[in-house]
Amino acid sequence: MNDNRIASFDIAKTIALFGVLLGHTLFLGVPQSIVDFFYSFDMPLFFIVSGYFCKRESLSRSFVFKNARGLLIPYIFTSIVIIICMTCRAFFVSDDPAKTAIGWTVAALYGSGDYLPGMPTGVIAIGAIWYLLALFWGKLLLVAANESKYPFLIVLALFVVGVSTADKVWLPLSIQPALCATLFIFVGQVIREAGLLKPGSIHPLIWFCMLMTWLYCGAFFGQLYMVRNLYAHGAMDVIDGCLRILVCHSFRRDCIASDTYCRQAA
Known part of the structure; x- marks a missing residue:
């Protein structure tokens, strides 16, 4: 294993990936409440982890x-692979291969993860690679x-625009x-810049409060679908998505600290 990897990130992404897979298994009888719980943080977690490793650079x-x-x-x-696979499938299910290939090519060019009313008629979703x-x-x-001078205000404004326009028009x-x-x-x-994942940066009481808040949001809110810009419970969905990485990393860090203390005491 690479010693430079941060195991807590791998654990968090594994749980999030499991949640994504579980979210697409409702047809197998998985309860909606469990799906909503994982949907409350899985996709935001992937973006937060990506942001953690984003350095400040010029455009x-x-x-x-x-x-x-x-x-x-x-x-x-991946789009090419999807187009080829779906075209081959058309031969076995008596669909029109040419029409299928064109349909999935358009889907890849449009690049939407789900179908929304604001999309052009006839365009299908490309799926998870959105x-x-x-x-x-x-x-x-x-x-x-x-x-800019106030990046937080800029990204907050972008978020508001993204949510408020989703039910009116859906851009490619x-x-x-x-x-x-x-x-x-x-x-x-x-x-990363505030060092919130460093040892001792978060008091155990604060970590406990974050854990309880995350569990509460996941249990009673959820229904966060980034693919559709759907945040059914507004700020609570955003808070839930943001707390997941802090809770996971802090928990693992505390376990490592306890294990180190026990070994030193021994």
């Missing part, structure tokens, strides 16, 4: 190319916001989910 050509190489090329490659597009635009928007390339995702990427950046 340069090299920055755009670097992120395009890391996010857009995988999107294009995340790559949203992260690409979100990182660019965050860099632009960081160059997951631009509107990116407007909301920028806030979570910014939160991750602030967590």
Whole structure:
């Protein structure tokens, strides 16, 4: 294993990935309450972790190319695989292969993770890889916001615009989910810069309060769907999504500290 990896991030992302998979298994009989609990933090967590590793950079050509190489090329490659697979499937289910290939090509070019009324008629959703597009635009928007005097106000305004326009028009390339995702990427950046994950940075009482708040939000609110910019409970959904990484990391750090203390005492 790479000693430079932070295990708590891997644990948190694993739990979030499990939540994403679980959220698509309602047809197997998984209770809606469990799905809502995981949906309350899984996708925000991915963006927060990405933001934690985002350095403050200028919005340069090299920055755009670097992120395009890391996010857009995988999107294009995965889209091609989807188009090929769905076209091959059409031969076995008596669909029109040409029509299927065109439909999924348009879906890839439009880049929406879900179907919304504001989309053009006939366009289907490309699915889970919308995340790559949203992260690409979100990182660019965050860099632009960081160059302003009040980046928090900028990302907050982007979030409001993203939520308020979702039921009116749905832009291509997951631009509107990116407007909301920028806030979570910014939160991750602030967590790193403020050193909130360093040992002793969060008092145990505060950590307990965060844990209880997160569990409360997950149990009684949830219904956070970033793919649709749907935050049914407003600020509570945002708070729930932001607390997950702090709770997970603080819990693991406290366990490591306790284990170290026991070994030293022995």
